[in-house]
Amino acid sequence: MTTGLMTPDPVATYIVVIAIGAVIGSFLSMLIYRLPIILKRQWERDCRETLGLPGPGPAPAFNIAWPGSHCPACQTPLGLRDNIPLLGYLLLKGRCRHCRAPIPRRYFVVEVVTVLGALAAFVHFGLTLRGALAFALTAALIALTFIDMEEQILPDVITLPFLWLGLIANVAGLYTSLPAAVVGTVAAYVFLWLMFQAFRLATGKEGMGYGDFKLFALAGAWLGWQLLPLVILLASLAGALYGGAMIVAGRRSRATPMPFGPFLCAAIWLALFYGTPVMAFYLQRSHG
Ligand SMILES: [Zn+2]
Known part of the structure; x- marks a missing residue:
């Protein structure tokens, strides 16, 4: 440090x-x-x-x-x-x-x-610059979390500039390599877009919004494609646990849509701060 x-x-x-x-x-x-x-x-x-x-x-x-x-x-x-x-x-x-x-x-x-x-x-x-930008992203994620909880929107005026900021930070390789960041940005957006289309074909419902795709693309820009599976896993797990707990507690019906943004924000934050050691630990374990 x-x-x-x-x-x-x-x-x-x-x-x-x-x-x-x-x-x-x-x-x-x-x-x-x-x-x-x-x-x-x-x-x-x-x-x-x-x-x-x-x-x-x-x-x-x-x-x-x-x-x-x-x-x-x-x-x-x-x-x-x-x-x-x-x-x-x-x-x-x-x-x-x-x-x-x-x-x-x-x-x-x-x-x-x-x-x-x-x-x-x-x-x-x-x-350091890494610390200052990590705090800037933290602040953006806090704003997105609360706005999405209250209004079910993830404003472009926050997600898009921070997506670009992540790419620029990684020109200097601050969090990952530039190729990993660029591939991560595109892969993240396309992945959630495909999930969205598949979900809509299967159920006729829209499970997410375009704001979620942009937020996940932001994750790719900052973290690189390597940490995207961790982010989506953490966010889905947290969302499922929370949603399940709310249904059990009788505070939410199965049909009420639940914003995914707050869980995605929390997962992105955890991955930025602790993602690399978690992945290293996991890879070490899985390769003996
Ligand atoms: Zn007053």
Whole structure:
């Protein structure tokens, strides 16, 4: 592990890593909430335009930066100290300062998970370009997981740039060789597309969405084709266990579609951090 690029003091380094994780986590909370709204407004505009319908009328500006953070219940803008990542939520004890409406726990969960992701990337890869990009991918996977859980979409504006980023990182061979990454990208997309078509022919249902193909292609771009079987195995296993548990617990019927994206995201993350040792162990065992 390479360390010591920036500060020699390990405690200070950990504090900086945690702070970066908390700030990015706070950004992700906001993105998870706003991006689906922005995309739906865009789709509505596009549909109306295609159908020649009048526009939805002037709506107040809404984008990633505007309006500033506010209470979803009473619309009161958040003060500076309420906006501090992690601490803001704890100091407010999870309630709006003005109307006492509960703030969704997801905001806090996303920030904590992102801090853990930053620490994992730092411990695993050190203060290196590999570590920084691994954390960037972790952040993207966190956003995709929560958006897919809540909205059943995997936005292209996240999957596609990160697919390209994986290919570019592997031009320098950061996670795998460039040929393995390129073959992995194409093989992953084609594999899931074929599964999708076969499933649809067999059952008449659509088991996945095109977002899943792009997310799996992203996995190929970062990990190379060699780790794709591990990713699909882990994701399917986790999905089946979760789905089974939910049916047993009576919280989901067999017919309710379940997003596959969160399981794919978790599997990609595990493969990026631990895939190579797992495969090495497995290959060693299977060859005696
Ligand atoms: Zn409020």
